[in-house]
Amino acid sequence: MERTYNVYKGLQKPLVYKGFAGKFIYWGIASLLSGLVLGALVMALFSMLLGLIVLASCVGGGLYYTASRQKKGLHQKTRSSGHYLFPSKINHRIYAKKE
Incomplete structure (x- = not known):
């Protein structure tokens, strides 16, 4: 008797929550927490309005900032445009004909 199980197809996709995907979820949480901490400090030290x-x-x-960085992609990639010529490191004296 052989059992069959459904395979979850979304395992290779990044986690998505409220429009943020992958590592950007943590960036969003960090911005929320840092805003709360800084706002609370300013509220306690200066004034309520300035803290808000x-x-x-x-x-x-x-x-x-997190949403704008997410539009560039999940992984950091350098996207340089142009043509690049790399110098050859082959020693041409080795392949030269001997007379």
Whole structure:
């Protein structure tokens, strides 16, 4: 008697949550937490209004930065355009004809 199981096809895809994929989920969480900590510090040290402004700007700026970096791709790749000529390191004296 042989059992068959359904195979989950999404194992090779990155984790996606609220539009953020893979490592950018952690970047979004980090921007939220840093905004909360900085906002709370400014609220405690200076004023409530300034703390709210710092909190909103840190969270909004961090999420905007994360979303803009996510559009470039999940992995860091250098995308250089142009033609590059690499010098040859072959010693031509070895292959020269002897007379």
